[in-house]
Amino acid sequence: MNDIAQPATNELNRVFAAAIAREDQWRQLNAYARAWADAKSGTDAREEIRGKCRKLLANISRLEHCWAYPGTRLLDSLRGSLEGGDATAFARLVQKASAALQSGDFRREDAAWDTNADGDTRVIDAMPPDIDGGVGKPYFEVLIVTPSDPAQWQRADDEVRRMRRPEDQFQYVPVHVGSFEDAALAVMVNTNIQSVVLVDGFQYASKHDLPDLREFLKRNMDVDQGSVEPGALSTRLAQAINGFRPELDLFLLSDRTPELLAASDEAACIRRVFHNIEEPMELHLAILDGIKDRFETPYFDNLKKYATRPIGTFHALPIARGKSVFGSNWIRDMGHFYGTNILFAESSATTGGLDSLLEPTGNIKKMQDATARAFGAKLAFLGTNGTSTSNKIVVQAICKPGDIVIVDRNCHKSHHYGMVLSGAQPYYVEAFPLVQYSMYGAVPLRTIKKALLDCKAEGNLDRVKVIDMTNCTFDGHMYNPRRVMEECLAIKPDLVFLWDEAWFGFARFNPLHRARTAMGAAAALTRRYRSKAYRDEYNAWKEKSANLDDNALLDAHGMPDPDKVRIRVYQTNSTHKSMSAFRQGSMMLVWDDDWGQVEGPFKEAFFAHTSTSPNLQLLASLDLARRQMELEGYALTMRMTELALRLRKTINSHPLISKYFRVATPADMIPPEFRESGISDYGPPHGSWADMIHAWHNDEFALDPTRITLICGAAGFDGTQFKGILASDFDIQINKTSRNSVLVQTNINNTHSDAALLIKALADLSRDIDKRLEQGGQAERAAFDARVKSLMTDVPDLPNFSRFQDAFRDNAKARSNEGNMRPAFFLSYDADNCEYVRLDSEEVERRLKEGPEMVSAHFVIPYPPGFPIMVPGQVITADTITFMRKLDVKEIHGYQHALGLKLIKPEVLAGKSFSSTR
Known part of the structure; x- marks a missing residue:
């Protein structure tokens, strides 16, 4: 028998990839199990394969307690058949579990949980049943952290199943763990978890054999056993989970006085406190109610209702209800192509439950509130003409004639036009150049601070109103917003920050990216500046730094005065660029301590740039994008990040492809002075997930791995030419190009099949180049080398902004x-x-x-x-x-x-x- 490829490692330093590695390993175990069942009895080969099954099942089992499926019963049956030598039964059970994990049948069918039912061999449907189709209910898992004996957990599971009612909108299955460490780990790896129930009295340490778990939790959740006070395990765990996955609903069951506990600051992130387990049905209903809050889409729900009503339209939108389309002899194909719903859900009226985008009081207002909650903002506004318009709205709202804006010269043109409209005066600052790729990176913090201090020296600091930066950039350069804002606020404590996160809206929904977002930084700085610890730190710094002049402050890490500092942060994001929204769907997120000063101008700017006839389908898609990201954004964004890392590694390590194509690494894209960690690339063999997290927390700039700069110049293609080849010959669409590269952007829509398509295209092109050079002789080689030199070596210098006349x-x-x-x-x-x-x-x-x-x-x-x-x-x-x-x-x-x-x-x-x- 040919040896089967070994599975990916499941070491905890790659725990963020555990969910994907887990499915890979179950598929691998399925291959081993079939091979064991097919092998001749009594042969050495059969025992060798059985050994591989035993070893891989043990490796899988290290983390299986974090998921509800396949569960204790199936795993015990698996181990029993393995140790009993029943290869047929083992293969059947592994086939069942692997197929159910791949298809998701365990979410819909009770038979998937039955140890006696046959394995599922059905082909996976391309379009699974929809929520309203009557086939199954949305499934999720509830993590229960409990001090009870594990022998009682199956009984508790059965009790949960008995509480299910036909009228329940959702269905869940419990996952039981007995310790703080196991709970933290489960929240990290199990993307099915939507709610967490904390039962007072559980222990801190895991009983599982996971020797590197404690160090991993300390790195990723800032959790250390020594920092947790006795009696505060439940609330400390709640705070840690809320910081890591803020979308989860948290419930606490305690025999302490629930009234006092519910009012404490420590329990602020907990949705509801119960007195022990005296009300199991109330807890059940509370869990479902929490999911319902996130599942509800106020605008989309009303639009669906509106579309089913028999309405006569006497307003200026003939296409509404579709009569002008379906009754036409000439454009009836439009109706056939788009369907009836999109036409029945059209209107120019703001009545009938549809609300007004310009003056929302009903479901659009609820939608804005839900958006603010989901994205960690104080306020949210919806844009229907792309982030180009959202940027102009924000710039016009926060700037007036004569205000100085310190702005990246390389930002999107909408910022520049916004300053033309508002009369604000740009102070252009330069990003570090990447001449070899004909692109710029991001603006160093020292450059931003120097601009502030130059204005201070000229007596203009009072006129500096805004710092305006792009995060992350088109090419993936991520700022450290918390560090930038803190050091700039130390110079001027009332600065407003506009972070254009057009390409980065998804980043809220996983902890890896969230630390680099504007709203994440605003929340972190608010907590920091309100704490007594910060005040003590600031007083010590102030005493030590009393004699610092401006030159020294340029290179020092300044600290803002907690009595003067204001957190004023605006973020724009192109929802359609990274989430499931229609084109031009955008959001404006606000965290402004002085919103009362801006509310009037903001509304005027919003009125000035927002259509009185917004696209209703676009608005509904924004509502749905928010729902999806709150309920599965963590899973989707972690998967797309893992896919991007696999793509990077495959391209750069492939012996043929890497001759002509290469993915630019963090070492290529970020100069070493801004990469204090020294990290050169992401993922093994260059470093672990832990190394990447450390770099992202501390380096001045980091590179978003989902934005892949693919260097094509060494293959003799300029970016525009290569983009055309991918589109015409391989049906691969690319957006951004440079002189010698294209940008490959992974998103929540991409699959492993998409990645394979790209790898196949690069391999085919590399083989063609090899063949052409081999057959063309010296002349062909010379022409090829000259072309590569013109693209990769003879690149023009990038011009800096000169000055205003x-x-x-x-x-x-x-x-x-x-x-x-x-x-x-x-x-x-x-x-x-x-x-x-x-x-x-x-x-x-x-x-x-x-x-x-x-x-x-x-x-x-x-x-x-x-x-x-x-x-x-x-x-x-x-x-x-x-x-x-x-x-x-x-x-x-x-x-x-x-x-x-x-x-x-x-x-x-x-x-x-x-x-x-x-």
């Missing part, structure tokens, strides 16, 4: 570099104010050397790299011209090759000042 600055000699784009932008509306100079003309060279200065009349944005290399009012310098001349991209917004650069005429600016708008 003096006419658009308050003080041309100031160290701070803010400027007023708004008047420059509108000067270009009058053709008489502008001139054109061709990029290849001698006039460009003359003016660079002799003057007068060339001043851009509007934005110029090449794709790629996708950031504005010119903005209105910017002085154009030689490095920008050089970069423009080396560009070989076809799409450059704001530039017409036939006309050349659009400039503001020198005489329009001579002796004039357009800077002051205060």
Whole structure:
């Protein structure tokens, strides 16, 4: 028999991958079990395979107590048949368990739990029954942390089954553990868990043989036995679980005084406190009610009801109810393609339970509240025209004319246009360059702090209103928002932060990414600054740092005054980019201690940019995206992260593919001075999950592994060309490209089959290149090497922002570099104010050397790299011209090759000042 590939390790330092590794291992055990059953009796080969079954089952069993299925009965039967030498029974039971885990039948069918029923060999349905289809109820698991004897746990399970009622909307199965450590581990690995019941009196330490468990929990949940006070195990465990998976409902059963316990700060994260187990049915109903709160989609539910009503429409939307479509001789195919529901659920009315997006009082208001809860914000607003519009709403709401905004020059164009609209003055700061890939990274904290301190030196610190950054960037660079905000607030304690997390909305739903989010940082800093421990820490720092000047503060970790600091954070996210929402679905999340000052301007900006006729289906999809992420976001985001790590490792270690293609690592994408941990790549053999978590908690920048920069230049393809090949030859869609790379973005929609498709495409292309070079001789090799050199070595330098022309600055000699784009932008509306100079003309060279200065009349944005290399009012310098001349991209917004650069005429600016708008 050919040896079967060994399963992935299930070491605890890869515990975040345990759920996926678990399914892999059950499939592997199924292969071993069949091989054992088929082997000839009495042979050495048969006993060898049986040994492999024994070893793998033991490895699987290390963590099986964290899941309800297959459960004690099936596992005991498995072990009995294995040790009794009954290969047929063992194979049947393993087949049953493996198939049920893969298909999810254990969620729907009682037979999957029966040790006597045959194994399931059905083909998995491509479209499983829907919730309303009458086949099964949504299934979840409830973790019960209890001091009771494990011998009683099966009896407790049976009691839970007896409490089930036909009218229950959901169905759950308990998972029992007896210790703090086992509970923490189960919450990490079991994505089916939706509720946790804590029964006072359980112990701390696990009785399972998991020697590395304690260190792992300390790293990932900040839990150490020595830090837990006697008598506080239940509330401390509740706090730890809430910090790791805040979506879970927590219940406490205690024989202590429940009235006092329920009112304590320690129990604030607990949904309900019960007096011991005197009300089992009330606990059952409370568990179901908690799921119902997350499951409810106020807007979508009302839209479904609206679509079933017999309504006569006398408003301005002929397509509503579909009569103009289904009664047509010419567009009836539209109705056949989209179906009836989408037309029956259309309206331009805000009555009938549909509510108004502009003045929500009903189900949209409930939807906003649920969104804020799910994403960890104080307030949430819904965007129906993409995050481009959401960014403009927020910028216009928090900025007024004359305010200074310290902003990443490489941020999305919507931020720049928002400042034109609001009259705010951008102070552009530069991200670190990645010249070899023709892209920028993120803005170093020291650069941001220097901009603040330069404004302070010029007496303009009071005008600095906002820090505006992109997190994470298109290419996956994640800031450390908690660190950035703390050190900036130490310089100016009332700063507002706008974090554009267009690509990062999913990050709330797993602890790995959450620590790098704006809302996660806002919550953490709020807790920190309100604590006595921080006040003591601040007083000690203040005494030690009393004589620090601004130069020293630039490199010191400053601490804001707890009596003055305000947490003012806004986050925008493109829900449609990383969750199950229709295109243009966006959210604006708010955590602002001074919301009362902003509420009026925010509503005005919202009114200004939001359509009075929003797409109802888009709104409903935002509601559903929130539901999905609250109930299964943890599972989905952890799986997509694991898939991305597998892709990275496979491509970079494959002997053929890696000759021509490579995934850029954290060492490639983040300079070492911003990667204090020294981590070079994610996953074995470069490091463990624990190493990755340590880097993400502490490094200035980290790289989101789900955003894969695939270097294609070594294969002789530029990014645009390679994107086209993947689309035309392999049906693989890619969005962003650079000069020599494409961005492969894994998301909650991707499967292992998708990953295999990409790997197959890269392998096929690599074989074709090998064959072409082998058959083409020296000439082909020389041409190929020249092409690779042009893409990988002869890359143009990336231009930095130069400066605003003096006419658009308050003080041309100031160290701070803010400027007023708004008047420059509108000067270009009058053709008489502008001139054109061709990029290849001698006039460009003359003016660079002799003057007068060339001043851009509007934005110029090449794709790629996708950031504005010119903005209105910017002085154009030689490095920008050089970069423009080396560009070989076809799409450059704001530039017409036939006309050349659009400039503001020198005489329009001579002796004039357009800077002051205060």
